[in-house]
Amino acid sequence: MHAAIAGAGIMGRLLAWRLLRAGWRVSLFDRDPPEGGGAAAYTAAGMLAPWAEVESAEEAIHRLGLRALALWPELLAELGTDGDFHQRGSLVVAHAGDRADYRRFASLLAARLPGAEHCRALDGAALAALEPALAERFGEALHLPGEAWLDPLVVMSALARALRASGAVWRRAEVSRVGVGFVEAGGIRYGCDWAFDCRGLGARGEVPGLRGVRGEVIRLHAPEVELCHMVRLMHPRYRLYVVPRRGRDFVIGATQIESDDPGPITVRSALELLSALYSLHPGFAEARVTATAANCRPAFADNLPRLLAVPGLLRINGLFRHGFLLAPALAEAALARIAGAASRCEALFFEEVPA
Numbered sequence: 306m307h308a309a310i311a312g313a314g315i316m317g318r319l320l321a322w323r324l325l326r327a328g329w330r331v332s333l334f335d336r337d338p339p340e341g342g343g344a345a346a347y348t349a350a351g352m353l354a355p356w357a358e359v360e361s362a363e364e365a366i367h368r369l370g371l372r373a374l375a376l377w378p379e380l381l382a383e384l385g386t387d388g389d390f391h392q393r394g395s396l397v398v399a400h401a402g403d404r405a406d407y408r409r410f411a412s413l414l415a416a417r418l419p420g421a422e423h424c425r426a427l428d429g430a431a432l433a434a435l436e437p438a439l440a441e442r443f444g445e446a447l448h449l450p451g452e453a454w455l456d457p458l459v460v461m462s463a464l465a466r467a468l469r470a471s472g473a474v475w476r477r478a479e480v481s482r483v484g485v486g487f488v489e490a491g492g493i494r495y496g497c498d499w500a501f502d503c504r505g506l507g508a509r510g511e512v513p514g515l516r517g518v519r520g521e522v523i524r525l526h527a528p529e530v531e532l533c534h535m536v537r538l539m540h541p542r543y544r545l546y547v548v549p550r551r552g553r554d555f556v557i558g559a560t561q562i563e564s565d566d567p568g569p570i571t572v573r574s575a576l577e578l579l580s581a582l583y584s585l586h587p588g589f590a591e592a593r594v595t596a597t598a599a600n601c602r603p604a605f606a607d608n609l610p611r612l613l614a615v616p617g618l619l620r621i622n623g624l625f626r627h628g629f630l631l632a633p634a635l636a637e638a639a640l641a642r643i644a645g646a647a648s649r650c651e652a653l654f655f656e657e658v659p660a
């Protein structure tokens with residue numbers, strides 16, 4: 306079987322990898338080279354946070370996220386990379402003035418996901434033992450021990466290498482149409498058994514209802530700060546998360562703005578993110594900003610992903626702020642659908658569409 310995949314962001318690459326492993330021939334079409342480009346995947350912080358995301362997402366995202374989280378370690382081993390993957394959990398903190406927000410988060414999580422094991426309330430002593438860097442400014446925290454993170458840049462390169470080594474064909478071209486059994490790129494129509502549309506926001510012309518949700522992140526090097534967990538700071542106006550990287554590097558994110566403008570970070574967003582960051586730990590004052598980035602998350606109105614299927618064509622889109630959290634599970638579901646088998650996310654996310 307021959308698959309033609311339009312769009313080689315995280316969804317297109319992961320799907321290509323799963324199809325190759327299942328014995329398919331795969332051609333990937335992207336306007337960018339395998340080493341980098343404008344995919345939202347390159348801007349992502351790489352949080353795999355199915356528990357904390359329940360605050361703003363459906364429980365179905367949580368369930369699908371749990372499945373993907375279980376798949377990631379095996380996937381990274383297949384790709385021959387550690388992906389800078391760590392399953393050390395998240396800590397949620399708030400300053401004294403923002404305790405109402407913190408309490409609301411805690412009670413929402415408890416109501417939506419009952420059970421004590423996935424969310425532990427820490428007092429000051431327990432927090433100091435777990436993450437000493439936070440103990441100076443925070444007297445309590447919520448610990449979500451199952452959450453994980455990875456480095457999207459490491460994973461995207463590992464996928465590019467593995468796809469090349471396994472014989473995937475990379476065609477660097479602008480895709481103009483994707484239809485049943487074909488992809489049109491650079492003025493040529495390429496036939497295939499199944500066409501897959503994974504162009505994210507680039508599919509807007511053919512996928513009604515897609516919108517962009519702008520997000521901005523800041524990368525820093527902070528030699529004076531040591532964090533072993535992802536950290537979320539609750540705040541009434543803007544939320545902050547900090548994801549540790551190797552060598553005391555950190556990714557700080559992220560804004561969420563109803564806009565499809567992918568232009569550079571604004572002064573206002575940088576000020577808000579950096580002031581919130583500085584309030585987390587004084588050592589961030591001397592941190593060096595190494596990069597800023599902005600991009601648009603592809604999303605439908607309900608912020609849920611969709612697999613739009615008709616025999617010979619499958620469009621996977623609307624991954625919103627959950628591309629890394631969900632992609633392994635969505636790729637698994639896509640393969641099951643093509644094989645005619647039932648899939649875990651069958652009822653909720655699959656939609657049969659006219660060709």
Ligand SMILES: Cc1cc2nc3c(=O)[nH]c(=O)nc-3n(C[C@H](O)[C@H](O)[C@H](O)COP(=O)(O)OP(=O)(O)OC[C@H]3O[C@@H](n4cnc5c(N)ncnc54)[C@H](O)[C@@H]3O)c2cc1C
Nearest residue numbers: 312314316336345346350351352480505507520628629630
């Ligand atoms: C600031 C920010 C932070 C984020 N943090 C996280 C996070 O912590 N965890 C998480 O799980 N998710 C996160 N995300 C979300 C994640 O990045 C997206 O959900 C994910 O990248 C969507 O994957 P995709 O493959 O559908 O689209 P993309 O990654 O955008 O890839 C689409 C690909 O299609 C190509 N393409 C598009 N149109 C065409 C065309 N016409 N012709 C040829 N090629 C085309 C593009 O070049 C690109 O390579 C974040 C996103 C942002 C912006």
